[in-house]
Amino acid sequence: MSAPVTGCLRVPGASLHHEVRGRGPLLLLIPGGAGDAASYDGVADALAAEYTVAAYDPRGMSRSPLDDPGAGQRVADHADDARRLLDLLSPGEPARVFGASSGAITALHLLTAHPDRVARVVAHEPPVVEVLPDAAAHRALVARVQETLRARGPMPAMTEFAAGLRKDGDPAPSQAAVTLPPQAAARAGRTMANLPYFLGRIVPAFMSYAPDLHRLRDLADRLVLACGEDAHGEPPHRAAAFLADRVGTAPAPFPGGHVGLTTHPEEFAATLAGHLADPAARD
Template sequence: MLLLLPGGAADAGMYAGTTADLAARYTTVSLDPRGLSRSRLHRPLAEGEEHEVSVWSEDARRVLDAVAPEEEAYVLGCSSGAIVALDLLARHPDRLRRVVAHEPPLLDLLPDPAPHRALFAGVRELLRTDGLAAAVARFTEGLGEERPDPAADPPTAGETAGEAEPPPALREMAPRMHANMPLFLEHVLCPFSSSPPNVDALRPVAHKLVPAVGRASREQEALHGPAGRLAATLGIDLAEFPGGHLGAVETPTAFAAHLIEVLEGEGG
């Protein structure tokens, strides 16, 4: 089984473009993270109330127990989902066979986390004072631009670059993702990015872990940098994937193909 943990304000639909290729090899399972999309909270969160990585990690473990209780699972987590995947491996290594953590924005692993801590805190404050559009614009600007990836999926017959039609499930996620953004920026972004990984727990199971980055996000330090530093700390290889921070969405065919190689221990 392959558990796919979405990141940011995305839900299970994030991986819609990859699942057809992945399902040829694995039983794929994903989820809407707690409070996002179809995963409803019993009550609204108050301003300043924060989601906890450990709670989301236990949610993922419960999914594993429900779907494949006797099986060691593969896991892919992207962005904040990668932070959850790392916590899941630290807490329940016996349940996992191999974990790919793609660009976890773990600011404590950066040489100087202060500028990005200030950026994320400023985005949250801007959400409170000026609204969602202003906060998203500041967030996007602060992270910087990706560089084009020459390995991105080529257009199919009749399409031009950049005009490929996304799968219906991905299109259907777009309004849900927009609705999720306030919760993500207010309650997830700052606490998750400030939660250091449990390196002591990860070290003895580092052979199960593959930190990963996107080729197109090398200039985005908060997204690209932490995975490399985690790999160096644990003495393991860093995998480089097609696309950027959203490679699973933007270059799904190439991303899925490389993921299969990495999960089977053949790619890096």
């Protein structure tokens, strides 16, 4: 794996650690969950054969500290961070953007707020549960997670959150099922340190986000809504598929489940590359 060039971008209220490798048109990778730029290590080199690949730690995560550690979070601010990175790394040229999970929500808002900066967005299972008919049940989950975080701490709260994102009736994963590949295990310490911030401020802000459906419908030719092939029935998959239907596109199947990026990196990178290509090149 080639070593990325690292940098730090000052933005209002934070400093953003970012990593760049490859050459060609810019592809910005937005992490989701409690992850950071390293969550893309398994796919970045493959994509860097065709693109200048940039990944970063979202504000408040890992190496991107907030000026005010207690500051509340808004999707719009995270999307503006992404826009500022595009301005830095691809000035004047619309870029391709991929986001996973909560990072996919950032990517959706980036597309609607700054369409001039975006050539194509691939949003993998954005948990925009506010679009679902059972949105109230997901609001109740977020409230339970917040209460568990306050009363018992981040690990029980994460267990509560993960259970709420499984398909009804699915058992909790066995220890063997969640064994991490070596690259993922190496970054596990930072991910664990990010959990209180993720659960306490990212989860409530992002899972209450309602996308602008009319705006997304107008921009649907630039949008791919990706769904994990093994995630049918899970809330993020349901939300992405429902959103695709509402904006008039077909959901795109991707390898694995909600974390297919980690569990199936080679297949995931190849699938993503296909959806990033210009339509004429795919025909």
